[in-house]
Amino acid sequence: MITGKHLSLSRRLLIGLVIVSFAYWAVVIVLSIRDNADELNELYDIHLSHSALALLRVTSPNANQPVAGDGTAGSPTVDQIFDQWPDLPKRTSTPAVPSDVTGPPAKAFVVSKNVEYGKRLIYQAWRNDGHLLYRSVNAPNWAMTDQLGFSDTLDANNQGWRHYSIWDRKHQVHVIVSEPHKVRSQQVNSITLNSISPIALGLPILIWLLWFSIKRGLIPLKTLSQEIASRKPDSLTLLDESKTPKEIRPIVLALNHLLQRMAQALESERRFTDNAAHELRTPLAAIQAQLSAVKVAQTETERLLAIGQLQFGIEKSIRLVGQMLTLARLDPEQSLPDAAPLDMGDVTQATCAELAPLTLPRDQTIELSVEPHLPPLVGNADMLAILLRNLLDNAIRYTPSGGHINIDVCRTPAGLQLTVSDDGPGIPAEQRERVFERFYRLAKQEQPGTGLGLAICRRIAQLHDAQIVLTEGPGKRGVSAIVTFALSSSHSHTADECH
Structure with a gap:
């Protein structure tokens, strides 16, 4: 099992970039869905208000050819009413509210071309005495809401509805247009799916591109490691820092500084060894000669003189070795010990x-x-x-x-x-x-x-x-x-x- 401490640099970069990318796109999608949902709700509300205004125009006693309705199940749908009044968009295209209608200002009305959405819209037209003038096929016989403007209710099946109701100026006709909340939920879900699908489908490509980019970006580091690994132990040639990226250059400079110090230390050791070998050769040769003199001494005086010289040579050699060991202990570049x-x-x-x-x-x-x-x-x-x-x-x-x-x-x-x-x-x-x-x-x-x-x-x-x-x-x-x-x-x- 590979733990986080043993992950390669490329894997760490890849995991980090994937996590950051996911977090970034998640925030973008959430914000986009929220904005789209708000915009969608606003558009649906505008459509509801426009539909109610159009139905009020059609139902108004001041209209030239009002649509007849007796409140039966055979009443036309909103789209059918629009089809019977080809000039309705022209009559309701101004943003100003008609003089005989009360309610919030409405934008220019556009006839819905979404057949499924038109079928889900239900409406009612009530007279001021409580008589139902007409209703859509799927509308109930009782008033769907008793509030003016926009409102939300739950039906017997616990299904949410969005309503818009309006009276004419003379308070004779009351129009209610409603749609189920699930229509909007379906649209929001569709937007969410459309937003996530490209990212989900492109995720393997994104990961591959990130992996490829990281591999390409780490080639100089790999080249540097191969150059160091292929060197012989006695090779202290400085690394070429001019071809390394800016991020790796401090490492190369540190390695070059270390190589310089090693070269100086090795050169110092070599000089010390050469000098020590040269300096020890003389007293050792003298000791050997004095030892031979002791062996060939003919008289006691000669023998004592040779022994004295031999002792002096040994003491000199001991002193030389002691001094050399002291200098060798102090020679390497080091900090002051036991200060x-x-x-x-x-x-x-x-x-x-x-x-x-x-x-x-x-x-x-x-x-x-x-x-x-x-x-x-x-x-x-x-x-x-x-x-x-x-x-x-x-x-x-x-x-x-x-x-x-x-x-x-x-x-x-x-x-x-x-x-x-x-x-x-x-x-x-x-x-x-x-x-x-x-x-x-x-x-x-x-x-x-x-x-x-x-x-x-x-x-x-x-x-x-x-x-x-x-x-x-x-x-x-x-x-x-x-x-x-x-x-x-x-x-x-x-x-x-x-x-």
Whole structure:
């Protein structure tokens, strides 16, 4: 069983259009039938009044040749009376009411050509003393209504009748003309049938035309789906949006944007893999060579020296793999995970306490300055710790023995600012941007490294919508790494300059 959720788009459109079409035509038919019924009732009422006026003309004592009638069943019908008076339409064709007749104004009289309808009309002509002058064959011997003008009654068979009665001006002759309600009902039913029949007969054609139009209209969508389905997994070519309809274009643009992001991600992964393979090849080869040196060592001194070199190579490889895994975890385009309000001062103090023992063998001094009452920063505490650990580790390794390392956390007009400064050899201005590239290292660098630390720092800063730049250190010595985090407007307006 196919539920509404699993219906195809073409079926949903077809069902919706059929329902709307049915509703529209139903309203049109109902309104049309109502208007036609009102018009039909008005025309029948006019016919009744005209027939009564004509009979009153024929029966009037002022007429030249009145029709004789004795009230017997042999009295003529309305049509027979009209046939006996060929000039009657001419005599009653003016819209004005004759001077000897009372009643509502009547329009021009037209003789009915509907034989069946003429047979269903019944009439009576009464004298003012209650004597029945004449009546139609199917009319009763008693007055069909005692009301003037239009009226409705029910007979003994519970059949409805519509009457029109009128007196002449001298109140001598009273004419009543009646017709059954079923005559009008039959005409209304006939109109209804005639209105519904074309729609009912044309319904299959309408549904087929709707289905055909929907199928034709959805061809671009089908073509697009076939193009996507036929693509190879490694094909990231953008879709041609110029040939797609306006309604489908947002989908195509979104897919193209996704393909671009996938292409960038795959290209980044490819470059990372190539660089990682290149960078791992050297330390692994060194480890293999040092292992061979251990095997062929002749003296204990040579063996211990080879083991020391082997240990150093393994530690370098471990560091390289750890940095690569960290960068790989941060590299894909993603939002900041597990973000929460945190105190940057606390994160900085914890990281400094963790790395402080590394400065002891080098007799280095670390100065930490954290501005009190810092506003909270929304971020990931673990990632910010990695960022600060990389910056501080670089400062420790490149600062000479007895050197100084300064760490400041404060507010500025631009936001919350973290600064790590050292008095090491520094970085030339033209290379300060390149050192953020993966595996890039300055020439003639004596300190061991992987060239990934600053790349990791920049990626973490990007995830926190922060900016990281390298400038010249205090006293024009060393390097200052400045990370600026944006704060909400409620905190930034109270910011002061860092010391």
